[in-house]
Amino acid sequence: MFTSSTGRSVINVKVARILNGMDVNYSKAEAELVKASWEMFKKDSIGNALIFFKKIFEVAPDMRDLFPFTQDYTLPLEKNYKLKAHALLVFKLTGDAAVQLGEHGSIESLHPKLIDLGKKHLGYGVLLEHFVVVRTALLHTIEGAVPADWTAEQKNATTHAWSRAYDELVAVMQAEMDATRKAAEAAWRSDY
Numbered sequence: 001m002f003t004s005s006t007g008r009s010v011i012n013v014k015v016a017r018i019l020n021g022m023d024v025n026y027s028k029a030e031a032e033l034v035k036a037s038w039e040m041f042k043k044d045s046i047g048n049a050l051i052f053f054k055k056i057f058e059v060a061p062d063m064r065d066l067f068p069f070t071q072d073y074t075l076p077l078e079k080n081y082k083l084k085a086h087a088l089l090v091f092k093l094t095g096d097a098a099v100q101l102g103e104h105g106s107i108e109s110l111h112p113k114l115i116d117l118g119k120k121h122l123g124y125g126v127l128l129e130h131f132v133v134v135r136t137a138l139l140h141t142i143e144g145a146v147p148a149d150w151t152a153e154q155k156n157a158t159t160h161a162w163s164r165a166y167d168e169l170v171a172v173m174q175a176e177m178d179a180t181r182k183a184a185e186a187a188w189r190s191d192y
Contacts, residue, residue, distance in 0.1 A: 026101030026161075028103070029102075030098065030157070030164065031102020035095065035099060041142070048087070049086075050077060051140070051141050052087045052138065052140075053087055053137070054077065055136065056133055056134060057070075057077075060130070063133060066125060066130065067086070069083055091138070093110070097110060097165040097166070111172055114169055117173050118172065118175070121173060122177040131170045135170070138166055139159050139162060142162050146158055
């Protein structure tokens with residue numbers, strides 16, 4: 001779904017850029033678009049969190065198993081407060097990444113948190129494909145949250161800004177997941 005013309009995953013390209021120290025050239029204007037849309041998103045954060053997770057489970061129903069707080073199928077998603085809280089954390093972290101990119105040109109201050117999240121997500125069994133599904137749901141939710149009176153150009157720029165911020169934070173998490181996986185494989189091989 002999100003691949004470059006060479007067929008490589010956009011997120012894998014971002015991982016390579018992060019690892020090679022390449023500049024992301026994220027503008028302050030992009031950060032401002034994310035901040036403005038985040039404020040609008042928060043006006044109905046519970047409804048938007050629900051839209052976000054419904055989209056994830058619509059695109060990839062099997063991902064429900066990755067979220068322990070969605071295991072109780074008798075509890076409607078609308079009443080699952082942990083689901084809503086998790087969705088808000090995803091949006092807040094992506095928004096923070098956008099602000100950091102706009103103000104400092106990097107998300108370096110978020111690296112410790114993202115590295116920790118990368119390790120945790122590896123332990124949960126999260127794969128690169130899952131990040132792509134979450135990206136799809138995040139952008140779908142953002143597109144629905146921006147005001148109807150925004151121009152197509154404003155909407156597209158906002159979606160693009162969120163997309164870039166999300167890709168950058170996932171790149172750091174994915175790099176950590178890859179490093180942790182390789183270290184575990186090397187340790188396993190050395191034992192045999």
